[in-house]
Amino acid sequence: MKNIKRYYKGAVWLKLIVTSLLVGFLSCTLSISLKHITEHFEDNLLERIVPNKLYLLIFPLIGFTVIYFLRHYLFKGKENKGIKEVFDSVESGKNLPSYKIPSHFVNGLITVGFGGSTGIEVSTVVSTAAIGNIAYKKERFLKKYKTELICAGVAAGITALFSSPLAGLLFAYEVISRRLSKSFIIATVLSVSVAYGLLLVLDEPPLFHVTINFWKWTAIPYFIVLGIIAGLNSVYLTKCVLLIKKQFFKLQKQSHRIILGAFMLSLILLFLPQLYGDGYHAIKENLETANTLSLTLPITAVIIAIIIIKPIITSVTLGAGGDGGVFAPSIFIGAFLGLLVALLVNTFFNAAVIPLNFMIVGMAAMLSASIHAPLTSLFLVCGVIGDYTLFVPLLIVCYIAKITSKRICSYNVYTYKEKLIHAG
Incomplete structure (x- = not known):
């Protein structure tokens, strides 16, 4: 009987490890993709504005209108509520539906690209949290690790955006989970390790290129x-x-x-x-x-x-x-x-x-x-x-x-x- 319990527990931990690695890879890939696509759109549209500021009169209108039609017709009228959706999922047991991944990805891209004065960070957090949410639902063994897998996705996403694995880990703890456990540490550390490893392979540079020599x-x-x-x-x-x-x-x-x-x-x-x-x-x-x-x-x-x-x-x-x-x-x-x-x-x-x-x-x-x-x-x-x-x-x-x-x-x-x- 003890051997069976030990085997079962080992199988659960193994599944958590494998799933955390997969969530980390997928979340990092999504985050990097959203970051670079948004930068491309924003930079190119900004170039159009420099010689002709009249573009500023139409870009925001185009962006908001496209988002409305996407939300109304493609995402069935369901609004995005930002990080509060992640809080609701972690604390009340609600699930983050899979459509949150394309919804936040596309809407975040269009909002920032067409001049909306915000950023893609929240879009990244919610969409990567949805990846973790989907992972826990797919396997009966992982039902009790919902928060850990959501945090694994978020931690990897933040790591990819800002080239900082510690920021990813701490954001998942300070803002999302606010609770520390062995399973939380394993899931987030593994997902962040995969994300940071992918950043190194892709040679992703820091967001801002500065040289700090000293401070007084x-x-x-x-x-x-x-x-x-x-x-x-x-x-x-x-x-x-x-x-x-x-x-x-x-x-x-x-x-x-x-x-x-x-x-x-x-x-x-x-x-x-x-x-x-x-x-x-x-x-x-x-x-x-x-x-x-x-x-x-x-x-x-x-x-x-x-x-x-x-x-x-x-x-x-x-x-x-x-x-x-x-x-x-x-x-x-x-x-x-x-x-x-x-x-x-x-x-x-x-x-x-x-x-x-x-x-x-x-x-x-x-x-x-x-x-x-x-x-x-x-x-x-x-x-x-x-x-x-x-x-x-x-x-x-x-x-x-x-x-x-x-x-x-x-x-x-x-x-x-x-x-x-x-x-x-």
């Missing part, structure tokens, strides 16, 4: 200030998304949401084309010139406008039916917030800080405050630049930003509904 201990007080400001800004981002989406949902007809959203998006992009798509193109440009910038009135006005308007345009994108979340917007806002703080303290306090470093730290701070996941944000940003020189200031600022954010607002965009349920 005298900059710590200013990093702390940046963390506090990022925490405050994350609350503004959260409130914007929740309020503006609520106003859009008051419009009964989806056609009205599309027209209003496309009009607002086009109008804002005409004045601030940096907000087109995920905005990573604008971050890359400013990373290259950050250390040579001087604080002038036009530069200050543009950066402040970007910080204030980005949450609004992201919220409009989501309210009009676009696919995405606050992941990429947080990274984008944080980069420009860090740049502004560095330029201000250098100009008015003669601080002699390095603006490039503040852009990097700002990304992590804002992301940490927005999703309440400091370790994920730390390793994610180290992954996207391929450098750990700023590890200490990143660690300090990520926790300061998160604490500031949670002191003011206990929930974020992903946990808002959850909090309401508990409160009621």
Whole structure:
């Protein structure tokens, strides 16, 4: 009898190991594909906009309209609800249907490619979670490992997007599971190992090409200030998304949401084309010139406008039916917030800080405050630049930003509904 039980247990663990490896491979493949296809579309459409800004008047309308018809006719009118769908699946026992894979893949691609001011991170998270969900349903032995396999898919997807296996593991733990177990560690570590191995084989470069030479201990007080400001800004981002989406949902007809959203998006992009798509193109440009910038009135006005308007345009994108979340917007806002703080303290306090470093730290701070996941944000940003020189200031600022954010607002965009349920 003991031998039978031991054999059964061994067979279950073996199936979990094999399934985790497969989920990791499939999730990584999907993530890399979505990343490169979206980059291709976004870059090519941006090239059309440079000589002729009139394209900005039609691209958002085309994107929202296509998404509406796909959702209405191909996906039978079922809306995408972002990471909350993953929470529901993990906590309430609901399943993520298989159509979530093509739905989020296609809608995320079209949203960002045609100017929607968000990112593909949430699309990646939900579609890779659906891969893990399908895997657990296919085998009776794996019924009790649903959360582990969903987290395996998500961890591999995040690893592939940001070239950071630790960010993938920590995101699965800090944001999705929030529970640690032997089966969780085995499933996620194996899936992330496959994903990272595939990244090495494909020679995937970091998202941002920068060289961090050093940082100064005298900059710590200013990093702390940046963390506090990022925490405050994350609350503004959260409130914007929740309020503006609520106003859009008051419009009964989806056609009205599309027209209003496309009009607002086009109008804002005409004045601030940096907000087109995920905005990573604008971050890359400013990373290259950050250390040579001087604080002038036009530069200050543009950066402040970007910080204030980005949450609004992201919220409009989501309210009009676009696919995405606050992941990429947080990274984008944080980069420009860090740049502004560095330029201000250098100009008015003669601080002699390095603006490039503040852009990097700002990304992590804002992301940490927005999703309440400091370790994920730390390793994610180290992954996207391929450098750990700023590890200490990143660690300090990520926790300061998160604490500031949670002191003011206990929930974020992903946990808002959850909090309401508990409160009621």
